[in-house]
Amino acid sequence: MAISARGLTLTLGSAEAPVEILKGIDLDIEKGEVVALLGPSGSGKSSLMAVLSGLERSSGGSLTVAGQDFTSLNEDGLAAARRGRIGIVLQAFHLLPTMTATENVATPMELAGAKDASLRAEAELTAVGLGHRTGHYPTQLSGGEQQRVAIARATAPRPTLIFADEPTGNLDASTGEEIVELLFNRRAETGATLLIITHDALLAEKCERVLTMADGVIASDRKTGVNAQAEAAE
Numbered sequence: 195m196a197i198s199a200r201g202l203t204l205t206l207g208s209a210e211a212p213v214e215i216l217k218g219i220d221l222d223i224e225k226g227e228v229v230a231l232l233g234p235s236g237s238g239k240s241s242l243m244a245v246l247s248g249l250e251r252s253s254g255g256s257l258t259v260a261g262q263d264f265t266s267l268n269e270d271g272l273a274a275a276r277r278g279r280i281g282i283v284l285q286a287f288h289l290l291p292t293m294t295a296t297e298n299v300a301t302p303m304e305l306a307g308a309k310d311a312s313l314r315a316e317a318e319l320t321a322v323g324l325g326h327r328t329g330h331y332p333t334q335l336s337g338g339e340q341q342r343v344a345i346a347r348a349t350a351p352r353p354t355l356i357f358a359d360e361p362t363g364n365l366d367a368s369t370g371e372e373i374v375e376l377l378f379n380r381r382a383e384t385g386a387t388l389l390i391i392t393h394d395a396l397l398a399e400k401c402e403r404v405l406t407m408a409d410g411v412i413a414s415d416r417k418t419g420v421n422a423q424a425e426a427a428e
């Protein structure tokens with residue numbers, strides 16, 4: 195199992211005014227599964243992703259991610275657990291502005307101890323169609339190009355889990371489609387588990403499974419036809 199959560203809760207805000215954001219999430223995601231996370235604004239999608247990806251500590255319940263008990267780890271422990279194993283792609287790209295495309299992609303690999311990080315970063319950028327932009331800074335790149343860099347950065351260390359929070363939210367429709375295709379291709383090459391937050395119902399149907407959140411819980415959990423099609427084709 196890639197992810198296993200039981201009774202997972204997240205409460206933020208102050209002690210006087212706590213806000214219950216995740217209200218008991220039970221969820222199993224298998225290794226290699228491609229899962230869409232839908233739901234209205236404020237239902238807790240980003241919060242759930244932050245907890246599952248180790249960016250935020252849960253308040254209660256149990257959570258095992260890639261074989262590690264996340265509830266027993268402090269922030270440093272979670273950071274170490276993420277390194278090399280979990281790739282995260284966000285709506286707003288979050289590239290480091292003072293670093294070139296190559297440096298942005300190389301940095302997580304360097305932190306994970308890779309010796310040939312720069313060479314690998316250049317190869318990864320070539321693989322996402324940016325071999326001619328490796329020395330550019332984020333401000334010199336279009337939104338679609340920046341998201342390609344972010345995808346290369348997230349997938350270069352060959353994580354077993356990829357989390358994407360509305361990765362096309364800041365892009366026009368056709369660029370968004372290219373980015374989704376790229377993300378799905380990169381996932382297929384590595385066999386990683388993918389959890390993707392989207393408001394796009396068509397994109398959700400390209401995933402194997404669709405989770406829908408409402409008010410801090412998973413309100414529905416269904417398989418799409420994607421798996422059945424893949425099995426029929428075998």
Ligand SMILES: Nc1ncnc2c1ncn2[C@@H]1O[C@H](COP(=O)(O)OP(=O)(O)OP(=O)(O)O)[C@@H](O)[C@H]1O
Pocket residue numbers: 206207213215233234235236237238239240241242
């Ligand atoms: N630090 C915080 N303190 C208090 N409440 C918070 C905090 N962070 C988020 N929230 C609240 O938690 C709820 C869930 O937020 P979250 O961003 O997870 O929703 P979402 O489903 O991803 O929404 P969107 O689709 O708009 O991104 C919201 O009501 C939000 O206002």
